[in-house]
Amino acid sequence: MQxxxxxxMRAYARQPVSFARGSGARLWDENGVEYLDAIAGVxxxxxxxxxxEIAAVIAExxxxxxxxxxxxRIDWQEKLGESLCxxxxxxxxxxxNSGAEANETALKLARLHGHxxxxxxxxxLVMENGFHGRTLATLxxxxxxxKHQGFEPLMPGFLRVPYDDIEAxxxxxxxxPGIVAVLIEPIQGEGxxxxxxxxxxxxxxTLCDERDWLLMIDEIQAGMGRTGxxxxxxxxxxxxxxxxxxxALGNGLPIGACLARGEAADLFSxxxxxxTFGGNPLACRVGCTVLEIMARDDIPHRAAILxxxxxxxxxxxxxxxxxxxxxxGQGLMAGIELDRSCKELVGRALEEQRLLITxxxxxxxxxxxxxxxxxxQIDDIVARVARLLSSVPARNPAEPELNDLVHRTxxxx
Numbered sequence: 001m002q003x004x005x006x007x008x009m010r011a012y013a014r015q016p017v018s019f020a021r022g023s024g025a026r027l028w029d030e031n032g033v034e035y036l037d038a039i040a041g042v043x044x045x046x047x048x049x050x051x052x053e054i055a056a057v058i059a060e061x062x063x064x065x066x067x068x069x070x071x072x073r074i075d076w077q078e079k080l081g082e083s084l085c086x087x088x089x090x091x092x093x094x095x096x097n098s099g100a101e102a103n104e105t106a107l108k109l110a111r112l113h114g115h116x117x118x119x120x121x122x123x124x125l126v127m128e129n130g131f132h133g134r135t136l137a138t139l140x141x142x143x144x145x146x147k148h149q150g151f152e153p154l155m156p157g158f159l160r161v162p163y164d165d166i167e168a169x170x171x172x173x174x175x176x177p178g179i180v181a182v183l184i185e186p187i188q189g190e191g192x193x194x195x196x197x198x199x200x201x202x203x204x205x206t207l208c209d210e211r212d213w214l215l216m217i218d219e220i221q222a223g224m225g226r227t228g229x230x231x232x233x234x235x236x237x238x239x240x241x242x243x244x245x246x247x248a249l250g251n252g253l254p255i256g257a258c259l260a261r262g263e264a265a266d267l268f269s270x271x272x273x274x275x276t277f278g279g280n281p282l283a284c285r286v287g288c289t290v291l292e293i294m295a296r297d298d299i300p301h302r303a304a305i306l307x308x309x310x311x312x313x314x315x316x317x318x319x320x321x322x323x324x325x326x327x328x329g330q331g332l333m334a335g336i337e338l339d340r341s342c343k344e345l346v347g348r349a350l351e352e353q354r355l356l357i358t359x360x361x362x363x364x365x366x367x368x369x370x371x372x373x374x375x376x377q378i379d380d381i382v383a384r385v386a387r388l389l390s391s392v393p394a395r396n397p398a399e400p401e402l403n404d405l406v407h408r409t410x411x412x413x
Contacts, residue, residue, distance in 0.1 A: 015350055022049025025370045025377050027356070035354045038369045038381045042358065043189070043221045043333070046248040046371040047293055054251055057289045061282045068281070070274065076284035083291050087230055089239045090259040094268070095279030097254045099220035099246035100133025105258035105273060106183065106216045106242045107137050111157075112267040113214050114180035121156075122180040125172060125213075127163040129191035129361070132183065132218055141183055144190070144361075163188060164196045166203045173211055181214035181242075186232030189221035192364040193328055193335025201236035208241070214264055216242040220256075221333070224248035225294055225371055228304030228331035235330070251290050255283040294371075300331075303371045306378050307331035310367065313382035323392050325363075332373075336365040336385070338392070345388060353384040 020030045025048055027035045040046055047054065068074065081093040094105050107124065114122025126132070130143040139147060140155040143163075148154060159176055161168040163184075173179060182204060188194040208215040217240040222232035224245065229235055231243065241264045246256035256278070260267075277283075294300070311329055314336060318324050326337040341362045349355045358366045369381060 015347055017350055024048040024050075025373045033354065035350070035356060036377065036380060036384065037356045038367045038385075039356050039358050040248075040368050040370045041252060042247070043226060043368045044247045044250075045252050046224060046226065046299070047251045047290060048370045048372045049252075051251060051293070053293060054286060054289055057285055058253070058282065061285045065281050067277065069276075070279060074279055074281055074284065076281045076288060077279040080279075080284040080287045080291070083288060084245070084257060084259060087291070088243060088259055089261065090243065090265070091261045092265040093257050093259045094273065094275075095284065096256040096258070096275045097277050097283075098133075098256045099218075099244065100135045100138045100256075101275065101278070102220065102244035102246050102256035102258045103132045103138045103141070103183070103218060104135055106218075106244050107141065108273060109242055109258070109260060109264050109267050110181035110183070110214055110216065112272075113264065114178075116263075116267070117180060117212065119178055119180055121178050123157055123159045123176055123178040125169065125179050125182040126158050126160050127184055127188070128160055129163055129188055129194065130183075130185055130218075131188070131190035132185075163191070163194060164200050166200050166207070169204065169207060173207065179211070179213060181216055182208060183216045183218060185218045185222065186235070187222045187227065187330060187333055189333065189366070189368075190360050192337060192361040193333060193366055195328060195330050196236075198236035201233060201238055205236075205238040205240075214241040216240060216244070218244050220244055220246045221368075222330075224290075225300035225303050226331050226333050226368070228300055228307055230300050232330070249287050249290060250283055251286065253283055253286045255287055257287075297372075299371050303331040306369075306371070306373060306375070307333070309375060310334055310369070310378050310382065313379060314385070317382055317386040318389060321389060323389065329367075332367075332369055332371055334367040335360070336367075336389075338363050338365070340392075342392070345392075349384070349388050353388050355381070355384040355388070357385070 017029050019027045021028050025037050027037050084093055096102055110124050111122055126141045128143040132138040132141045137155050140158055143160055161172050186196055205215055217233050219231045243259045249255050314327050323338050325339050328335050343359045346359055349357045360366045
């Protein structure tokens, strides 16, 4: 279906392909050409496209009840809340429709926590290169100046520090008594697949306890088994006060969740927050089904095994590539940082390799394959990326090398 004109707002730089169907980690365009999906809708379809059990649940629930209102009890919402809280060691959950909405909920909890502590101008500590959404509040929390352009003035109440730097947090704590919470990703996905060290997250947890701050962890991209654990922060053996989820929780059906424990779980009172569509029967039943399948099939463990295979394969294939600065990741969340801008590789990967990838921060190829890939598909992703990079043009000698601007990061898996 070709359109010569479009009535859609130009919010996306779309590739000239339209997919008609999918199965597992494969997609077919409207001409029947097959592609290998290495991004899963940006960490969304972790159980693959057109999963038969999820499709059956959607069809059945659509024939029973789609929507009532949160004025009434919704049994599937109660069931999903119970399952998520048990899985994450949390106590209460608020359901919404997206990751940005989940983070908006967390930010409101932080403000309420601050006012309960009699802090007149509460501040939330956020990270450089972080990404938390595109609503005005979550955009203000996001640490990418390029995303801010045109939307100033941003919301006040955010203090930014370098990522994975506990000393910077301690300095901010001493200088800014109004801090009431920290919002952080265990792995910065949009920020270039940067993994926070376990020691940093543990020290951050201790500092939050000492300062009576809420530790709020954005698991929207890293959560739901992708890193080899149910949630990325679990690799550090910590539990946050607030956690946000979305993306893979619905495997393509819109849903978001903000979970909390302790004082944070009881901050809201009726009328202080809400969502028309949040927690509807369809989305929550699908969420329950996703959790059941992931638990039954031990998907987090599968992601750990396949992720090690992916990173090892990338290291072998690209570790000595002259344009590759770093290969990093955890589980099935991998990034390949180049010494040049490489946004054009998204289109080239589609056209030349029939492969779906994304590029973040201009220079990092991001791979987020479905967690149900088999070993052959993981190896195929490595092979296609290697072929793609075998024809990367040499950097223009007139351009400054990134090596001259930043320290070269050692290759590691």
